Amino acid sequence: MNLNFFKDFPELVLYGEMIGPDNLYISKDIYNVESVEFYIFDIREKNSGKPLKIYKKQKILEKYGFFHVRFFGEILLENVPREIEKIILELGEKEHEGVVIKDPEMVLSQLKYTSSQSNCSDLRHAFKFYNDTGRDYMLSRIVREGFQTVEWKENEEEFKKRCMWLGESILSPLRESIGGVKDGQRLYEEAKIRVRDLKTVKDFEDYLKRLGVDVIFEEPQVVEEEYLIKIKKINKSTNDKTQAILQGELW
Amino acid sequence: MNLNFFKDFPELVLYGEMIGPDNLYISKDIYNVESVEFYIFDIREKNSGKPLKIYKKQKILEKYGFFHVRFFGEILLENVPREIEKIILELGEKEHEGVVIKDPEMVLSQLKYTSSQSNCSDLRHAFKFYNDTGRDYMLSRIVREGFQTVEWKENEEEFKKRCMWLGESILSPLRESIGGVKDGQRLYEEAKIRVRDLKTVKDFEDYLKRLGVDVIFEEPQVVEEEYLIKIKKINKSTNDKTQAILQGELW
The missing domain is CATH 3.30.70 (Alpha-Beta Plaits)
Known part of the structure; x- marks a missing residue:
């Protein structure tokens, strides 16, 4: 990480996330990171919070050698639904979380779209600690599964599979936690x-x-x-x- | 309904529920009622709210010919788990809700235990209107499924079936509602x-x-x-x- 950035652009702020197996808030082990690294997803102006356009951001990230979240490229608006579905299916197979769809001009608000595997993995964690996790957190992930099956116009076979995944992602951790406490364990x-x-x-x-x-x-x-x-x-x-x-x- | 009760026992209050297809709060059509009838589940003392013992309550209900919820009889404490499981499995097959287990002395607090079919039916309704229904209402019914699979020591086959039911009870109404609104319907x-x-x-x-x-x-x-x-x-x-x-x- 080239710290000259802060001297060159005193008016800019880096927005990022600590990623790696040693971040206790991220359960998934995805990027090839040993401990933790700072991954940048946005650069914004101090005070106003106005984000840099994608093109400008990418240039700065490369120049200073910052780690950044994977960039899938620019997609024409009419191709977005089809392309995103393809990317999400691929990411899902690797248990990756999903994508954030951004306006190149950073004017329209961004949109996060997650894989079913990631939703279900969130749910497995949430239902393991069912009384500690926020109700809204659980519901939003369940509802995402409902929207995805409609958006992707799934047939009955695909739908049944999704039902089974969802049901298991909820009931397995519940069974494990309840059984564990019953056997005298602390969760x-x-x-x-x-x-x-x-x-x-x-x-x-x-x-x-x-x-x-x-x-x-x-x-x-x-x-x-x-x-x-x-x-x-x-x-x-x-x-x-x-x-x-x-x-x-x-x- | 014999209204002499109110003259004979001015110090008692009837606790009940309007049951039948014309009660808009109860979706299930269970009792053999044409419109609605008042079904009594408790009789309590005015002001103190102290409930009558089961034996005394049953006697009054019979004497005055009140409708009352089905009485399964008195069960010895050590037989309760096994007997209740049997009753619940039977009720579930008929899509009935479940039982309320009461202390004959009405000293210990009562315990409601519901069938999986009733939980899933609640969930189907709740997820159809996923943003109107309380999060806690949904969660409590999901967690009941977790407890029941542990309490009944289900094997993997039974567990998978429960997962599928749960998943479908959640995703089917979601799919229907989202698809409906997408097609321009009002829910x-x-x-x-x-x-x-x-x-x-x-x-x-x-x-x-x-x-x-x-x-x-x-x-x-x-x-x-x-x-x-x-x-x-x-x-x-x-x-x-x-x-x-x-x-x-x-x-």
Whole structure:
């Protein structure tokens, strides 16, 4: 990452996402990244928030050697539905999330379109911790499946397959979580962070505490001059709810 | 219905539900009722709300000839899980809703247990009007399916069947609603009421307006000295949401 960018363009701000197996917010292991890297998706003007046009953004990203999300190219408006369906089917097979469709001029608002595999993977995670995840988060992903089957004019065979995937993506994690709690287990998510300075761990722990997140930090392990720390995030609400229902309490 | 009850027991209150095809809140057509009848499930003391014990309640119901929900009898505590599973499987086949398990002394809180068919029927209705129905209503019915598969220790074949039912109960109505709006239809629920006096219709219309419900009342038809009025309830939120998404707006 060429930091001259910040000197050359003091009026611009990078919008991106930390991607890689060491980002505890992203469950999927997709880009060929060892720990985490900063992937840029937009460049915007300071204060106004006005985004650069796609063409200009791409030029800057290349010049400064920034990592950026995969660029599928410019597609003629009339070809978009067909081309996007093709791209999404391909991405879905690799369990990738989907695409963000952007106006080259960045005037029209952007549109995220996700693969069924990604929706179902979100749902598997959401229903594992069914009482911690937002209802709206679950519903929006379910409804996406409804729209996709209409948009793609699926036949009965394709539709039945989609029903089965959806049903399994919901019921499998529910069964696992309920069965787990019944057997006396505590439900948690595992994540890890890699830091150079142990103070960062302390800061992060404080930050999560302020957010009200219930976490257990394991002892740091030294990995290549860095510290790797495993974190268990206790999904208290789902644990408690499941326990309560199993003991006869009502929804 | 013997109205002497109210003279004989001025300190008691009947708790019940209007059941029959003419109750617009109950979609299922189960009891052998022509229009609506008042079915009693509890008798309680005025003010304190303290319920009568089951035995005493049953005696009063019989004496005064009240309609009451089906009574499956008293079941020994240790047999409850097995017996209820049997009853629920039977009720499910007939698309009936389920049971409410009550302590004969009415001290412990009661427990409603529903059939998978009833859960899925609720879900079919809920997802037809996915943006009008409460998120929590949907989630609780989905989670019930998760608990039931664990409670009944289902094998993989039974589990797959449940996944397929669940998936279809969610996706079929979604597909139908989204496809309908795409074809220019308006989504609505149909209901009907039967009244002796047309003033009741006016009162009911005012009541629904006060609740903020968007309804269209059709012209009254005369049926056996009564008026039958068909009502269309417009599910505005789902209509608008679906329209907006189809036109490119975001969730």
